Amino acid sequence: MAAETAAPTEAPREWLVGLGRRTAFAVRASLGRRDGRATAAVVAVAYLLAYHVGLGHLGVRAGASGGAPPRFDLVVAETPGALALRRVAPFQYEPVALLSVGPVEYLFAPVNAALGLGLAALVGVTLAVSVVAWRGPSACRIGAGAGAVAGVPGVLSGFACCGPTLLAVIGVQASAGLLAAFQWFLPASVGGLLLTLLWVGSRVDPAAVG
Numbered sequence: 633m634a635a636e637t638a639a640p641t642e643a644p645r646e647w648l649v650g651l652g653r654r655t656a657f658a659v660r661a662s663l664g665r666r667d668g669r670a671t672a673a674v675v676a677v678a679y680l681l682a683y684h685v686g687l688g689h690l691g692v693r694a695g696a697s698g699g700a701p702p703r704f705d706l707v708v709a710e711t712p713g714a715l716a717l718r719r720v721a722p723f724q725y726e727p728v729a730l731l732s733v734g735p736v737e738y739l740f741a742p743v744n745a746a747l748g749l750g751l752a753a754l755v756g757v758t759l760a761v762s763v764v765a766w767r768g769p770s771a772c773r774i775g776a777g778a779g780a781v782a783g784v785p786g787v788l789s790g791f792a793c794c795g796p797t798l799l800a801v802i803g804v805q806a807s808a809g810l811l812a813a814f815q816w817f818l819p820a821s822v823g824g825l826l827l828t829l830l831w832v833g834s835r836v837d838p839a840a841v842g
Contacts, residue, residue, distance in 0.1 A: 651830060651833050651834060652830075652833070654833040654834070654836035655829050655830055655832065655833025655836070656833075657833075657836055658761055658829075658832050658833055658836050659757055659760075659761060659829070661764070662757070662760045662761045662763075662764040662765075663757070663760060665764055667763060667764065667767060668760040668761070668763060668764045669760070671756070671759055671760040671763045671764075672756035672757055672759070672760035673756065674756075675752075675755060675756040675759045675760070676752040676753055676755065676756030677752070679748075679751065679752040679755050679756065680748050680749065680752040683748040683751065683752065684738070684744075684748060687724060687741075687744060688739075689727060689738060689739040689740075689741060689744065690736070690737070690738050690739075691736070691737060692735050692736060692737070693732060693735050693736070693737045703732065703733075703734065704732065704733055704734075705730070705731070705732040706729065706730070706731050706732075707729065707730045708728065708729045709727075709728045709729065712728035712729065715727070715728045716728050716741070716742045716743060717743065722818075723747060723818050724741075724744060725741050725742075725743040725744050726741060727739035727740055727741040727744075728740060728741065728742065747818075751818075751821075751822070754822065754825050754826075755825065757829070758825050758828055758829060761829065761832055765832065
């Protein structure tokens with residue numbers, strides 16, 4: 633089925649509204665399929681865990697042993713409201729609580745958690761559309777080629793959270809300029825994900841959107 637690839641001939645506002653409707657249709661159609669929902673859920677959970685591990689907010693407690701009895705501890709900062717908005721690095725904010733469940737420790741930073749959830753949802757939805765476009769393009773009335781690149785921008789967003797951590801792990805001495813560059817990865821990747829979804833929407837058959 634032919635997809636809409638030509639330049640819009642209608643008024644720019646009407647074309648943008650139509651593009652938004654077609655993009656929403658592609659997302660709904662993807663999440664309406666079992667493989668789309670499974671992809672979105674698995675990718676979102678995996679990304680959220682990787683995001684927090686990259687921040688250093690999720691990991692195994694130092695000195696924990698497999699034979700130790702499980703324990704549950706929760707420690708909250710004295711002034712969580714003041715700490716929550718204190719930025720410690722680009723797109724990284726101060727944790728306000730420490731949760732320990734057995735050998736696993738989690739540092740809860742409200743702003744970081746919100747950013748992680750938003751990114752995880754966006755990456756999950758984008759890859760769900762990618763999988764559905766690749767496996768069954770007719771289900772969303774989109775061209776099969778859309779699946780080839782629909783998930784690529786999400787990879788960059790991981791560098792925003794864990795780039796400096798990765799440099800420390802591999803022992804690279806980062807210059808101020810290199811560290812400053814990391815602050816652009818997250819907004820660039822979010823913009824890339826949104827543009828990718830809109831690009832997929834531009835390939836939706838307008839007749840499929842009633």
